[in-house]
Amino acid sequence: MKAVRLHAKWDPKPDFKLGPKDIEGKLTWLGSKVWRYPKVVVEEVPEPKIQKPTEVIIQVKACGICGSDVHMAQADKDGYILYPGLTGFPVTLGHEFSGIVVEAGPEAINRRTNKRFEPGEPVTSEEMFWCGICRPCAEGYPNHCENLREIGFDVDGAFAEYVVSDAKYLWSLRELENVYTGDKLFLAGSLVEPTSVAYHAVIERGGGIRPGDNVVILGGGPIGLAAVAILKRAGAAKVILSEPSEKRRNLAKELGADVVVDPTKENLVDVVLDSTNGMGAKLYLEATGLPQIVWKDIEEIIWRARGVNSTVVIVARADAKIPLTGEVFQVRMARVVGSQGHSGHGNFPRVISLMASGMDMTKIISKVVKLEEIPEYIIRLQTDKELVKVTMLNP
Template sequence: MKAVTLRANWKPREGYVLGRRDVEGRRTYLGSQIWHSPKVEVVEKDVPKIGPTEVLIEVKACGICGSDVHMAQTDEEGYMLYPGLTALPVTLGHEFAGVVVEAGELAFNKRTNRPFEVGEPVCAEEMLWCGSCQPCADGYPNHCERLEEIGFTCDGGFAQYLKIDAKYCWSLEPLRGVYSEDDIFLAGSLVEPTCVAYNAVIERGGGIRPGDNVVIIGGGPIGLAAVAILKRAGAACVILSEPSASRARLGLPLGATHIINPLKETVWERVLEITKGMGAKLYLEASGLPHLVYPDIEKAIWEGRQLNSVVVVVARSDAKMPVFGEVYQVRRASLVGSQGHSGHGNFPRAISAMATGTDMTAMITKRISLEEVPENLKLLQTDKEEGKITVLPWRGN
């Protein structure tokens, strides 16, 4: 089968000391400090063999995530930009949906409480939690101490087939009758990024009350998903700050009520103008440019009348945040981090929302084959006009 793999050289930066969970030559929790000269290529691989609790999935759709782009992108010294957990070489891709073509005898479907059947449409979690460490036992699988990640440490969805333990799979049957047969898988490939946004704004950010105002900084897929989630949750003003006109326009059908171009307008002033001096209850940082956006967020909190604002950090970045503690103390504001998507029923809730009117497929702007992945990963390093580019592994050049 065809698969898109990433390789890189193990070359720790001068002065970097491996952590206790790093594995020399293979695995690190800080990819941007280790991996040098990443290279993406389309290769031939064997179809995976499954175990008794696993399913084999024929991939029908897999979205390109910003992390895929950053894993293939380098800084001026040739090091990978992505700062997170990585083990190379690996098949990329983690926002996938497909159909079960083989299931182990102990591969149970949570929807039916019976073994998966061939033909079941599914998506899956990207974070493979162990279920037995302290964070997992406490209900925080996103912070598993033995974490593995599809497309980061084990082979992912930029391939014709992949295997995964059934406990991470979620049925897409609720989408039947709502989407066409092909669109079920397009929608299914957006469940994972939607759950990242859901975890950020609802679980970590604490959610909102109907009538609250919200600000989303960054109109990539996570930011756009947050727009849809917060509008459905009852936000009055859903303000999206995004410099790309084409990406900003994608926010309108998803629920954005106001668009700010940060290259042409002062964000904090426009936020206070739109909200008539109140500011927002929730600010989502989804741009990955903390040094540029935090001064505006803090100014809006400081000058606005809204107390108890929550700032949620969801974008990954090596850059440090310029945070002024006085703002958070005086205005009773909170700053919280958000990682991942699992737990708290996020996946079934996202699928249910999609089945009842929240159509995320509006953010898909381009569909490509596996052979076109390398060139599009390169394109996305500089071109910020596309929304979500989705890979259709069954499509040939």
């Protein structure tokens, strides 16, 4: 079968030392320190086969390009990939996917029925393959699994015709069939994973909001836009989005944003304070990956606002230092929390239910393409900010 594969050279930077979970020449938890000269190609690979009784073979119907895919394929001036996380190459890319079950092992249990998966079930999959045994997993933090594997990062992913996943990572999309039909069912299903990243960030890690609170979201990519939709449905009085792209700002309005700001032309601090009667926000989401640029505005809003006890959630991955002023957070009783991943806490089924209730995230899909076009669009997305989400759709 055809698959979109990423190849790169293992060439650690001089100051890099192998960690206890790294595997020389194959896998690292610090990709930007090791992998060099990435190349994305379409090539023939064997179709996956069931190896364990709990595994499921899925015919891929839709798979979106994530910013992580873009950053794995994007290099700095020295040729090192920009993505800082867990990576093992060569690998088939693609982790935001949905499809149809074609074969299931004898112990592959469908949570919807509590019986073995049957062919024809529409499903999506978690991207983080947690073990369920280590201390973080046992304490309810699967996103921080000590034995983590990630589909599309070090496990072959879904920019292909078929993919394999353990049943424990799969979630049925039957609930969406009342709202979405045909290809749109699978396009929506492919957005469950990135929407769950946003849900985990603002609800689980950020602590959510009370109806009537204000929120500020910095960055109108897929995660920021998903946060707009989630927080408006959670009862936010004012959802304020900062984003340079007009197209993305307009999408934010469609998804529920009350105020949108072009930070290249407007003063975000003044807009937020004016829009909230000087109170500021209860929750701030850093979804730009450019903390060295946006952090000063976050701090100034917190410092000048009358409201206290706010939370800043960092969800964008970035290998950059945050210029944080402790005094601001002490005096204003604010906090900073990090958010990684999407698994646990019932994030996936809740997002699916939100979509079934009318939260239509397919609005963020800018273009639907074929598998053979994915390498081209992974490159285009490095610079073309008018494209929000590009999604592969298989026949």
